[in-house]
Amino acid sequence: MIIPQTPLMVVLLVVLAPLFGALLCGIDRRITARAQGRIGPPILQAVYDTIKLLRKEPMLLNRVQIVYAYLHLAFMILAMLLLVFGQDSLMFLFVFAFSTLSLVLGGMCVRSPYSRIGSQREIMLMVAYEPILILLMIGFYLVNGHSFMLSAPMTAAKPMLLSLPLLFIGFLVVLAIKMQKSPFDIATSHHAHQEIVKGLTIEYSGPYLAILEIAHFYEMALLFFFIVLFWSSPAWVGIILASLSFFLMTVVDNAFARLTSMWIFKFMWTGALILAVTNVLWLYWASK
Numbered sequence: 001m002i003i004p005q006t007p008l009m010v011v012l013l014v015v016l017a018p019l020f021g022a023l024l025c026g027i028d029r030r031i032t033a034r035a036q037g038r039i040g041p042p043i044l045q046a047v048y049d050t051i052k053l054l055r056k057e058p059m060l061l062n063r064v065q066i067v068y069a070y071l072h073l074a075f076m077i078l079a080m081l082l083l084v085f086g087q088d089s090l091m092f093l094f095v096f097a098f099s100t101l102s103l104v105l106g107g108m109c110v111r112s113p114y115s116r117i118g119s120q121r122e123i124m125l126m127v128a129y130e131p132i133l134i135l136l137m138i139g140f141y142l143v144n145g146h147s148f149m150l151s152a153p154m155t156a157a158k159p160m161l162l163s164l165p166l167l168f169i170g171f172l173v174v175l176a177i178k179m180q181k182s183p184f185d186i187a188t189s190h191h192a193h194q195e196i197v198k199g200l201t202i203e204y205s206g207p208y209l210a211i212l213e214i215a216h217f218y219e220m221a222l223l224f225f226f227i228v229l230f231w232s233s234p235a236w237v238g239i240i241l242a243s244l245s246f247f248l249m250t251v252v253d254n255a256f257a258r259l260t261s262m263w264i265f266k267f268m269w270t271g272a273l274i275l276a277v278t279n280v281l282w283l284y285w286a287s288k
Contacts, residue, residue, distance in 0.1 A: 005085050010081065013080070013081060013084055014077060014081075017080055017217070017218055017221040017222075018214050018217035018218050018221065019047070019217075020217075020220075020221045020224075021216070021217030021218055021219065021220035021221040021222075021224075022044070022046040022047045022050070022217045022220075023043065023044070024220045024221070024224060024246060025046040025216075025217065025220060026041070026042070026043035026044055026045055026046050026047075027043060027246075028179075028246070028249075028250050029041055029045065029046070030043060031247070031250045032250060032253065032254055035250075035251075035254045036254070046213070046217070049213070050210050050213045050214060050217075053205075053206055053207060053209050053210035053213065054206075054207050054210045056205070056206035056207065057206060058206050058207050058208065059205050059206055059208075060208060061110045061111075061203055062109065062110065064109045065106050065109050065110055065203065065204070065208075066208055068102045068103070068105045068106030068109065069102075069103075069106055069204065069208050069211045069212060069215075070211065071098075071099075071102035072099050072100075072102040072103045072106065072211075072212065072215050073099075073211050073212075073214060073215040073218070075095050075096070075098045075099035075102060076096075076099045076215045076218045076219055076222070077218055078095050079092055079095040079096040079099060079222060080218050080221060080222045080225070082095060082150070083150055083222055083225055083226060084225060085150075085151075086149060086150045086151025086152075086154065087149065087150055087151075088148050088149060088150070089137050089140055089141075089148045089149070089150050090137060090148050092150060093133055093134070093137055096222075097126070097130065099215070099219075100122065100126060101126075103122070103200065103201075103212070103215075104119045104122050104123055104126075104200065105119075106200070106204075107119035107122070107199070107200030107201070107203075110203045112202060112203045114199060114202045115199070115200050115201075115202050115203050116200075117199070118187045118188055118199025118200030118201070118202070119187070119199075119200045121186045121187040121199070121200075121261055122187035122188075122199075122200055124261050124264070124265060125177055125184070125186070125187060125264065127265070128177075128264055128265050128267075128268035128269065129173070129174045129177055129268055129272075131268075131269075131273055131276070132167075132170045132171065132173070132174050132268065132272055132273060132276050133171075133174060135167065135170075135273075135276040135277065135279075135280050136164070136167050136170070136171055136276065138280050139163070139164045139167045139276075139279055139280050139283055140152075140153075140160070140164075142163075142280070142283040142284065142287060143156070143160055143163040143164060143283060144156055144160070150229065153229045153230075153232045153233075154229075154232050154233060155233075156232075156233070159230065159231040159232070159233065159237075159238075160229060160230045160231070160232075161230040161231050161241070163283060164230070164279055164283075165279070166275040166276065166278055166279035166282075167275070167276050167279045167280070168230055169272075169275055170272040170273070170275045170276045170279075171227075172245060172248070172249075173267075173268065173272045174272075175223055175227075175245060175249060176249050176252060176253075177264075178219060178223060179220070179223070179246075179249050179253075181249050181250075181252060181253040182252070182253045182254075182256050182257065182258050183252075183256040183257060183258050183259040183264075184258075184259065184264055185253075185258060186199075186258060186259070186260070186261055186264065187199050187200055188200055188201050224242045224246065225242075227241060227242035227245050228241070228242050
């Protein structure tokens with residue numbers, strides 16, 4: 001089912017998507033707490049924390065930093081709308097990358113060693129996972145009648161997962177990186193337990209940190225919707241697939257220690273990339 005592109009629908013998505021993302025974060029934190037033998041916070045704790053941040057006194061190191069925070073949020077909202085409305089997948093990929101780059105530039109524009117190291121690590125992560133996303137879009141093109149439109153899987157004859165199983169596995173690794181899960185949380189983390197504390201977000205506070213949190217809620221919703229595309233007909237199967245994928249990320253987060261930057265790079269450019277290339281070559285030869 002393709003969502004109609006009306007002003008009312010845009011407003012509803014802009015309002016409801018971060019609430020859905022915050023709900024996913026709350027469920028994630030509750031499962032993590034139970035895995036660690038704790039009761040855990042309320043499911044809506046992420047919403048409460050964000051509201052509390054919005055009420056704090058605004059403090060900033062420089063105005064450029066805040067511009068990048070707003071750009072990060074704006075690009076993330078645009079990427080989410082492009083996905084939900086079934087627009088061009090390449091444009092979606094570019095906008096999604098621009099959102100991450102805005103976050104990186106925000107971390108680089110302050111004189112904090114922790115922030116700059118976090119930004120450098122985020123750049124390395126992008127170099128590691130962007131080839132997987134590019135190959136995913138190529139596979140997307142091959143299985144959807146040579147179309148890059150994100151609405152194509154909704155009318156396809158068979159679920160995309162059946163043709164892209166290896167690319168789906170590679171995308172799950174990208175999902176762990178974007179969700180800032182161990183063993184890939186080297187640039188920033190929801191848990192201030194690493195040597196750079198909060199990494200590239202450490203110099204944000206109050207309402208400006210809330211902007212980054214809201215952008216992360218949009219990102220969580222976006223990633224969930226994207227996984228649904230792998231089995232979009234019937235949609236309830238895709239929702240179950242996305243739910244299981246998010247649960248798997250939580251299990252992985254609590255089962256593995258963090259990797260170093262070079263280990264992540266080697267892993268992505270060997271295991272994950274080999275899976276992605278194999279899947280694309282298989283599709284190419286099957287179509288000849």
